Amino acid sequence: MALTTINPKAPNTGTGAGDLFQYLRNGQPRTRSELATLTGLSRSTIATRVDALLDTGLVGAVGAALSSGGRPPSTFAFAPESRTVLAADLGAAHAILGLTDLAGNIIDHLRADLDITNGPVPVLDWVVARFTELLQRNGRDASTLSGIAIGVPGPVAHSTGRPTKPPIMPGWNDFDIPGTIQQTFDVPVLVDNDVNIMALGEQSLSWPDTENLMFVKVATGIGVGLISGGALQRGAQGSAGDLGHVQVPGGASTPCRCGNTGCLEALAGGGAVAANLAAQGYAVHTASDVGKLAEDNNTAAIQVLRQAGRDIGSVLAMCVNLLNPSVIVLGGRLASAGEHVIAGVREQVYFRSTPLATQHLVIVGSAAADMAGVRGASMLVIGHVLAPDAVDHQVMNRAAAMAT
Structure with a gap:
């Protein structure tokens, strides 16, 4: 979901408090x-x-501004700490959950x-219990909550939040x-593919002014948030960015x-790399094991x-020629194991892509690291509830509550 942006210099054509709030949203x-x-x-x-x-509570008074005479005028600003967001990044074999404010600042995680293959009921029961734990241990309750976002390792129909034939999520x-x-x-x-929310998280943290960014997750599978x-580009059925199944x-x-x-x-995913090393006699089974060895x-x-980086780079080079991003960010367990995967990617992308497409292209590791998904899930909710x-809907609900 694209985050709402407003040019504060443009004339306001809205009629509600929601439009006015956008002028205060930057803090x-x-x-x-x-x-x-x-x-x-x-x-x-x-x-x-x-x-x-x-x-x-979305806006609070922050003191008095300078006055040219008489009573100093009061100033107002966005109060992101007034509400909370719960965010979950569910991977094939791990989960990271976080509690944030309405600016995306992580309060706790x-x-x-x-194991995502345990199925939706036990996994989501666990997620709900952990969400409750995060609220309680930070002195919050559900009344402070603005929304929840969850990233899952498979395609999602964004309009419904339902997974669509996810290959590594049986029963979902x-x-x-x-x-x-x-x-x-x-x-x-809100529910989205895990790599999509990672792209949002990385953009919000390190590249807020970048409009053309690819986030590549290199772990058990390989996917791209574009x-x-x-x-954010999801495609017709939510399967955009499935880089792992390009030949x-x-x-x-x-x-x-x-x-x-x-x-x-099959060549560069975590399982494939682990199998390669296991065939050489090393006791490795997962992407994490490979990363520790490196x-x-x-x-x-x-x-x-x-x-693995070279193989990924050979496929990414086609994407660079087609889409012309200005930034490629690599994350996930394998990409975070030093600069080895990133070096291989750079080698092939700069060699195989056109000079114009790579003239200003930046290829870097993730600054948000394993918190990219939680940050991005939070931004997904924030973009939704602060539109x-x-x-306006919150204003009307509050007015109705105060009238009763």
Whole structure:
């Protein structure tokens, strides 16, 4: 979901408090007079809408501004700490859950091993219990909650939040994740592919002004979160970015779990790299095992990671020529094992892509690291609940509650 942005210099054409709130969303304190100048609205209209926003708690008074004489004018700003967001990044074998404020600042988090193949009911029961734990140990309750977002390792129909034939999530196809979570938490629940939310998380942390970014997760599988023209691209059925099942040149003899041969995941995914090392006599089973070997400067592990990077880079080069991103961020357990995978990617992308497409291209490791998913899930909710219509809805609900 694209985050709502407003040019504060543009004339305001909205009619609700939600539109006015967008002028305060960046956290800069403003007076009623400044808001009237920015929007072209009357002082009385501004006063009414500011009071409505104050009632919701989304905006708070932050003291007095400089005065040219008489009573100093009060200033107001977005109050992100007034509400909370719960976010979950579910992988094939792990989970990271977080509690954030409405600016995406992480208040608390927890992580654990979690087998996604256990199925939706036990996994989501566990998630709900951990969400409750995060709220309680930070002195919050469900009344402070604005929304929940969950990333899962498979395609998702974004309009419904239901997984769509996820290859590594048996039993999850078309399961109503939002409805299940809402049995406990009566708030908006958004669900997306885990790599999509990682792309949002990385963008919000390190590249907020970048409109064309690719986030590549290299772990058990290989996927891409694509932000193009400032908007997250999901595709028609939510399967955009499935880089792991693109055929690698020269790899046609290698079978893949999807039924085809020569897929990138079959050559460079965590399982494939671990199998390569195991065949050389090393006691490794997972991407994490490979990463630990590489961190210990094991030559064989470094070599297979470098080759995995080259294989990934050969496929990414096609994406660079087609989509022309300005930033490629690599994350996931394998990509975080030193610079070995990233070095291989750079080698092939810069060699195989056109000079114009790579003229200003930056290829880097993830700055958000394993918290990218939680950050991105939080931003997904924030973009949803702070959009003008959503803020107007909160204002109306608050007014109705105060009237009863």
